[in-house]
Amino acid sequence: MAETTPTPGMDERHEEAHADGVTRREFIYLTAGAMGAVGAGSVIWPFINSMNPAADTLALASIDVNLAGIDVGQAITVTWRGKPVFIRHRTADEIAQADSVKLDDLPDPQPDSERVIKPDWLVMVGICTHLGCVPLGQKEGDNKGEFNGWFCPCHGSQYDTSGRIRKGPAPANLVVPPYEFLTDTTIRIG
Amino acid sequence: MKKVQWNNPVIRWVDERLPVFSYMNAEYNEYPMPKNANYLWSFGGIAGFMLVAMIVTGVLLAMQYTPNVHMAFNSVERIMRDVNSGWLLRYLHANGASMFFIAVYVHMARGMYYGSYKAPRELLWILGVVIMLLMMATAFMGYVLPWGQMSFWGATVITNLFSALPIIGEHIVTWLWGGFSVDNPTLNRFFALHYLLPFVIFGVVILHVVALHEVGSNNPAGIDVKGPQDTVRFHPYMTSKDAFALTCFLIFYSYWVFFNPNALGHADNYIPANPLVTPTHIVPEWYFLPFYAILRSITFKFFWIVPAKLGGVICMFGSIALLALLPWLDTSKVKSARYRPIYKWFFWLLVIDLVGLTYVGGSPAEQPYILIGQICTAYYFLHFLVILPLLGKIEKPLPLPKSISEPVLGAKESA
Ligand code: HEM
Numbered sequence: 348m349a350e351t352t353p354t355p356g357m358d359e360r361h362e363e364a365h366a367d368g369v370t371r372r373e374f375i376y377l378t379a380g381a382m383g384a385v386g387a388g389s390v391i392w393p394f395i396n397s398m399n400p401a402a403d404t405l406a407l408a409s410i411d412v413n414l415a416g417i418d419v420g421q422a423i424t425v426t427w428r429g430k431p432v433f434i435r436h437r438t439a440d441e442i443a444q445a446d447s448v449k450l451d452d453l454p455d456p457q458p459d460s461e462r463v464i465k466p467d468w469l470v471m472v473g474i475c476t477h478l479g480c481v482p483l484g485q486k487e488g489d490n491k492g493e494f495n496g497w498f499c500p501c502h503g504s505q506y507d508t509s510g511r512i513r514k515g516p517a518p519a520n521l522v523v524p525p526y527e528f529l530t531d532t533t534i535r536i537g
Numbered sequence: 538m539k540k541v542q543w544n545n546p547v548i549r550w551v552d553e554r555l556p557v558f559s560y561m562n563a564e565y566n567e568y569p570m571p572k573n574a575n576y577l578w579s580f581g582g583i584a585g586f587m588l589v590a591m592i593v594t595g596v597l598l599a600m601q602y603t604p605n606v607h608m609a610f611n612s613v614e615r616i617m618r619d620v621n622s623g624w625l626l627r628y629l630h631a632n633g634a635s636m637f638f639i640a641v642y643v644h645m646a647r648g649m650y651y652g653s654y655k656a657p658r659e660l661l662w663i664l665g666v667v668i669m670l671l672m673m674a675t676a677f678m679g680y681v682l683p684w685g686q687m688s689f690w691g692a693t694v695i696t697n698l699f700s701a702l703p704i705i706g707e708h709i710v711t712w713l714w715g716g717f718s719v720d721n722p723t724l725n726r727f728f729a730l731h732y733l734l735p736f737v738i739f740g741v742v743i744l745h746v747v748a749l750h751e752v753g754s755n756n757p758a759g760i761d762v763k764g765p766q767d768t769v770r771f772h773p774y775m776t777s778k779d780a781f782a783l784t785c786f787l788i789f790y791s792y793w794v795f796f797n798p799n800a801l802g803h804a805d806n807y808i809p810a811n812p813l814v815t816p817t818h819i820v821p822e823w824y825f826l827p828f829y830a831i832l833r834s835i836t837f838k839f840f841w842i843v844p845a846k847l848g849g850v851i852c853m854f855g856s857i858a859l860l861a862l863l864p865w866l867d868t869s870k871v872k873s874a875r876y877r878p879i880y881k882w883f884f885w886l887l888v889i890d891l892v893g894l895t896y897v898g899g900s901p902a903e904q905p906y907i908l909i910g911q912i913c914t915a916y917y918f919l920h921f922l923v924i925l926p927l928l929g930k931i932e933k934p935l936p937l938p939k940s941i942s943e944p945v946l947g948a949k950e951s952a
């Protein structure tokens with residue numbers, strides 16, 4: 348701390364000691380500043396991260412669904428992670444429609460085969476990829492849009508019988524969640 | 538700041554140690570106000586009153602409200618039916634948000650008409666834009682609290698805006714939600730923030746007023762104060778004028794609260810939130826409609842690469858960011874539209890444009906509304922990015938009066 352009471356000739360001594368022009372004080376400022384930033388960052392991150400999904404929220408991550416009662420042409424909606432999941436027992440017609448589309452015609456090209464495990468069963472998260480509304484099309488009298496799939500009433504996105512986006516502001520196809528067939532008639536989502 | 542020698546010994550003792558009394562005297566008693574200020578200058582004070590009213594009613598509501606997805610809706614119904622004067626608190630608060638926005642929008646329009654954002658008031662104006670942004674965040678989160686259908690789906694659509702950001706978007710949305718959809722963690726944190734932000738607004742309002750009193754108030758002539766003959770003391774002249782304006786405003790406010798308390802809200806919000814069913818028309822509160830219309834107007838790829846969804850989000854936030862840049866976009870040296878014969882018309886065109894956007898924002902996303910919305914959106918950006926910068930160069934302003942008192946007292950005295 349001798350520097351706080353400058354003595355004649357002290358500055359010159361500094362210059363001599365550090366030919367590269369960096370003084371001891373500058374070095375201490377920098378390293379202290381850097382340590383301070385690391386310290387602050389290591390506190391801020393847990394603070395921010397505390398707002399991410401908690402362990403119990405993550406624990407609700409999978410559900411089992413029995414498909415036995417769903418006839419051809421029928422659909423059900425189940426809740427997974429607080430979101431609706433559409434499960435549709437597709438008709439042969441719907442499967443054929445989904446297969447016959449040229450990939451070039453799709454804003455988000457993906458063949459139907461990549462979106463299903465068994466073509467009869469279409470399982471997807473029922474949330475419009477635009478801004479998160481639930482599209483219509485699950486119930487008998489619903490507006491299914493021009494492509495006979497789903498229609499989002501919020502801003503008019505239209506999905507086909509494979510849940511692929513065809514028209515409207517949504518950028519992507521309806522998301523297929525991770526799922527597997529436990530038996531022929533039960534699936535586990537998540 | 539001028540120190541006052543107070544006669545009262547207690548006041549003097551405090552003031553010598555913490556000059557709050559001298560400060561209040563300088564800023565709210567002696568503060569020189571341009572004497573030509575009209576009633577549009579009362580809306581800042583009205584907005585301040587509304588902020589305090591929102592905090593008082595809000596704190597009382599918070600004593601009865603439960604931020605939990607299973608209980609929130611019922612706790613609000615309990616406030617309406619069982620809590621003593623609960624209906625009054627809630628209707629004052631819910632309609633108060635609308636009144637607060639009316640006051641602030643008029644206040645901003647006043648600033649735009651009379652050029653109050655120009656040097657040396659740029660920072661003052663920017664602090665105002667910050668207040669508006671904070672108000673929007675606060676009102677948005679407040680509307681989620683009753684946990685009705687509009688609460689839930691409004692929250693879903695607006696938080697999903699962030700998913701438009703490339704790469705980090707999805708992570709941000711999950712982080713905002715604290716889960717995989719709008720759910721209990723979301724409601725809980727929105728309540729915490731809804732409680733916090735008004736006090737942050739209060740802090741920024743203090744900065745806003747400090748900045749104002751540093752540079753002084755603008756006036757309808759948009760010219761500088763030349764001396765004491767151009768001003769009046771804040772008290773009693775402005776305090777009494779503002780009190781009258783506030784009284785009229787309160788009558789207007791009372792009309793909504795007592796005679797039409799649900800007109801500004803949406804009936805769907807009296808249906809409890811249901812994550813599996815989206816209402817057919819999701820409409821935000823009226824004060825968000827112009828920005829919502831801009832968001833929805835971008836139905837095409839932007840500059841051939843930016844996807845429509847991201848483009849809409851950029852335009853919506855951009856439309857607000859432009860306001861902060863206004864001091865530099867407007868190149869005219871003349872402040873008041875009174876002396877800007879062309880700008881005057883463009884100002885009213887912008888007002889009409891915003892009314893158009895409001896109308897479109899509340900209409901379903903179909904033709905012809907989409908097209909009208911696109912035209913209005915294009916004009917909005919045209920106004921700020923092309924018309925204002927060019928107009929300052931082209932327009933020939935009318936001759937400015939020599940001083941504020943000249944038009945009032947006649948040329949002889951002011952000369
Ligand atoms: C900038 C000031 C504020 C604005 C613009 C604002 C806005 C809103 C809005 C729009 C609602 C929804 C009203 C409805 O439809 O029911 C609301 C609800 C609520 N606010 Fe605020 N608020 C503000 C300040 C506060 C403060 C300071 C508190 C508490 C300390 C608070 C507590 C509440 C509570 C508990 C509710 C839920 C009850 C209800 O829905 O009526 N607010 N707020």
Ligand code: FES
Nearest residue numbers: 475477478499502
């Ligand atoms: S949320 Fe479905 S179209 Fe916008």
